[in-house]
Amino acid sequence: MGLPKIRLFTAGPSAAYVWTIIAALILSISGSSVKHALSSLVIRTAYAPFYSLNAGLKEILSVRRDNRELLAQVVALTAENAHLAEAGRENTRLRGMLDFRMRSGFAVTPGEVVGSPAAPVRGTIWISAGRGPALNVGSPVITPEGLVGNIADRAGGLLVVRLLWNRDCRVAAIDRRSRAVGLVQWESGPDLAFNYVPVDGDIAVGDTIISSGMGERYPEGIPIGEVRSVAVNPSTFFLYVAVKPFVRFETLEEVFIIQYARPSPLTEIDR
Numbered sequence: 001m002g003l004p005k006i007r008l009f010t011a012g013p014s015a016a017y018v019w020t021i022i023a024a025l026i027l028s029i030s031g032s033s034v035k036h037a038l039s040s041l042v043i044r045t046a047y048a049p050f051y052s053l054n055a056g057l058k059e060i061l062s063v064r065r066d067n068r069e070l071l072a073q074v075v076a077l078t079a080e081n082a083h084l085a086e087a088g089r090e091n092t093r094l095r096g097m098l099d100f101r102m103r104s105g106f107a108v109t110p111g112e113v114v115g116s117p118a119a120p121v122r123g124t125i126w127i128s129a130g131r132g133p134a135l136n137v138g139s140p141v142i143t144p145e146g147l148v149g150n151i152a153d154r155a156g157g158l159l160v161v162r163l164l165w166n167r168d169c170r171v172a173a174i175d176r177r178s179r180a181v182g183l184v185q186w187e188s189g190p191d192l193a194f195n196y197v198p199v200d201g202d203i204a205v206g207d208t209i210i211s212s213g214m215g216e217r218y219p220e221g222i223p224i225g226e227v228r229s230v231a232v233n234p235s236t237f238f239l240y241v242a243v244k245p246f247v248r249f250e251t252l253e254e255v256f257i258i259q260y261a262r263p264s265p266l267t268e269i270d271r
Helices: 013-029 032-103
Strands: 108-115 124-128 140-142 147-155 158-163 170-175 181-186 192-195 208-211 223-232 239-245 254-258
Touching: 170 223, 192 223
Parallel strands: none
Antiparallel strands: 108 124, 108 254, 124 158, 140 147, 140 254, 147 158, 170 181, 170 208, 181 192, 192 239, 208 223, 223 239
16 A cells, blocks of 8 residues: 655645645744744735724724714704703893883783693683782783783683684774774684774774773773785775784793783673
């Protein structure tokens, strides 16, 4: 039986084993410079790529972690900025309310809008204003922009305010420029109607309508709105005057209750 033939230049475990022995023998008899060169070659070809890959993965993970932290900081700063911006707007609004309270000429009690009844109740809001002898049913409710309505009732410690956007809220009013008188009330849509003005009444688009003080429900001179359009009502002898209210009822947050003279009994011309 002869020895197995080993082919050095063919693939297989035997050839790899022989080449390993040959490399070991060469390294054992080689000088240090050759050993260093071979070690450097092995490191560059075998170890370095894996080292670079590992370093790259660590860098990617570090960048992702940093990105998450930066994103969390951005979200926190955005929320804080929004909070500060809203606080600034509230501060400006409250300063305006305080200034109005000081220069309005009326004794007023501030109130905060806390909600509105569910449908089908329309044109009504709830406010929190505490309790006091001047907060009677019927007391006028205003903002710096103009007339809001009046107190309609109390409900569980809250005051129910009947807005001008309510068919049951009617205000004796007058045109500030021409002094034409009429009755403001809501009929439909976003505008108010300035009714009972004769067809020859002097009313123009852009005129300001204010409370007249007649009926003793509202003090004279409270702004109500601006005339948007004027037309002749063909079925009556009166003009149809549409008034855009100064107050935006859907965005009310704070109001004032006028501590006016004791409200008179409700009447059909001034509720």
